[in-house]
Amino acid sequence: QVHLVESGGGVVQPGTSLTLSCAASGFTFSTHALHWVRQAPGRGLEWVTAISHDGTKQHYVDSVRGRFTTSRDNSKNTLELQLNSLRPEDTAVYYCVRGVDTAWFSAFGFWGQGTAVTVSS
Amino acid sequence: EIVLTQSPGTLSLSPGERATLSCRASQSVYTTYLAWYQQKHGQAPRLLIYGASTRATGIPDRFSGTGSGTNFTLTINRLEPEDFAVYYCQHFGTSPWTFGQGTKVEN
Numbered sequence: 001q002v003h004l005v006e007s008g009g010g011v012v013q014p015g016t017s018l019t020l021s022c023a024a025s026g027f028t029f030s031t032h033a034l035h036w037v038r039q040a041p042g043r044g045l046e047w048v049t050a051i052s053h054d055g056t057k058q059h060y061v062d063s064v065r066g067r068f069t070t071s072r073d074n075s076k077n078t079l080e081l082q083l084n085s086l087r088p089e090d091t092a093v094y095y096c097v098r099g100v101d102t103a104w105f106s107a108f109g110f111w112g113q114g115t116a117v118t119v120s121s
Numbered sequence: 122e123i124v125l126t127q128s129p130g131t132l133s134l135s136p137g138e139r140a141t142l143s144c145r146a147s148q149s150v151y152t153t154y155l156a157w158y159q160q161k162h163g164q165a166p167r168l169l170i171y172g173a174s175t176r177a178t179g180i181p182d183r184f185s186g187t188g189s190g191t192n193f194t195l196t197i198n199r200l201e202p203e204d205f206a207v208y209y210c211q212h213f214g215t216s217p218w219t220f221g222q223g224t225k226v227e228n
Contacts (some may be wrong), residue, residue: 035218045158045166045209047218059216095165105214107156107171114165121153 002026002110004096009115016086020115021080023097030054030074031102035116036081038092039114048094052104064090085118093117123212125148127221134226135188137155140197142224144210157186157195160223161206169208170195197226 008020016088017105018104022034036048050059051072079096093114124147136142143157152173156165168177170186173193183198197204205228211219 011123034214044223045220047220050216050218061217100168100171105154107168107177107213108158108166108211109171109177110167111165111167 002098002108004098004112006094006112008095009094009117011118011120012039012086014102014119018086018117019095020082020083020117022081022112024077024079024096024098027098029077032098033106034072034106035097035099035110036079037095037108038068038090039095040089040092044114045090045110046092049106051079053102054099057104064075071106078111083117086117088119091117091119122217123150123215123219125210125219125221126213127208127210127224130222131227133227133228134200135168136200136202138200140195140200140204140226142195142197142208142210142226143195144193144195146191146193146212147227150212151214152193154189154212155186155193156211157184158211158220159204159212160209166209183218201227202228211226218223220221 003025005023028051035050047106051070055072093112097108098110100109126145128143155173157170160166174186207223
């Protein structure tokens with residue numbers, strides 16, 4: 001059974017950094033691309049970043065490019081999101097997501113429960 | 122970037138009725154890369170439909186997806202109490218992956 005568990009959220013001040021983690025189990029981690037999707041309070045879903053199965057390819061939404069970095073450790077079945085230069089508009093629940101299959105472009109079939117990030121002074 | 126526009130914003134219906142939700146893309150998309158999700162309050166989203174019309178594992182057949190090109194529809198036949206939620210369409214065929222703004226189905 002696919003299991004994704006996010007951690008690392010919290011309350012931070014603008015301009016600071018935070019690292020989110022996602023621990024995965026129940027599947028062959030190294031064969032699947034992974035994503036982070038966020039949801040601001042009372043708002044819709046926003047895709048944030050994707051990383052290929054081997055970590056060699058990353059994509060970012062324009063609003064976080066240059067500030068956020070996604071990485072993975074296939075030996076530890078973990079995904080990370082480094083959030084730098086945080087802004088109040090980055091306040092959201094961040095979800096770790098896996099596709100339904102191993103394709104790069106795959107529907108988001110598996111979601112973690114999310115970790116909340118609040119950026120406030 | 123493919124922009125997805127969902128309508129209506131809110132749909133007020135009763136159990137047993139049919140819900141028809143629309144998703145319009147800013148440019149033509151392959152049906153392969155169009156999905157629908159359900160999100161209940163305080164929960165993570167759940168995949169309902171992908172490939173525009175294929176139900177995900179465990180999704181009841183009262184949920185159906187149709188459409189092509191720029192116009193896609195999610196239909197929920199005979200609404201059950203657990204179906205009242207927010208629904209999002211998504212395009213996942215290019216970067217950036219994009220979501221519509223959501224349609225709330227309320228009782």
